[in-house]
Amino acid sequence: MVTLLYERKPDRAHVCSLAVENMSMRKERSKWEIIKDILKAIAEEKKLKKTRIMQRACLDWTNFQRYFNFLLEEGFIIKPGSDPDNRDYELTEKGKELLGLLKAVDAMMP
DSSP, rough: OOOOOOOOHHHHHHHHHHHOOOOOSSSSOOOHHHHHHHHHHHHHHHSEEEEEEHHEEEOOOOHHHHHHHHHTTTTTEESSSSOTTEEEEEEHHHHHHHHHHHHHHHHHHH
């Protein structure tokens, strides 16, 4: 049994718990699927903090950091503004373009 502690958005917790329960029926997500999930989470809310992005993408902190840092370093996401206290992140045009491409590829798959 898997217990999740996401109380703010039970709909997302439900999605994550379904993903965990269906692991035996479904192969693990590819790197591109994980990247798509991170970009999609940011796109849906416009600006999000790291923890919320991690929760929406259904990732543990270690794996999230690896993918998040890649996206940040490659310019797919940014931390807007010059305020050092700002902890929100948003997609760049490059990130929006990648998300669109990943969604298009996903739609082509059976």
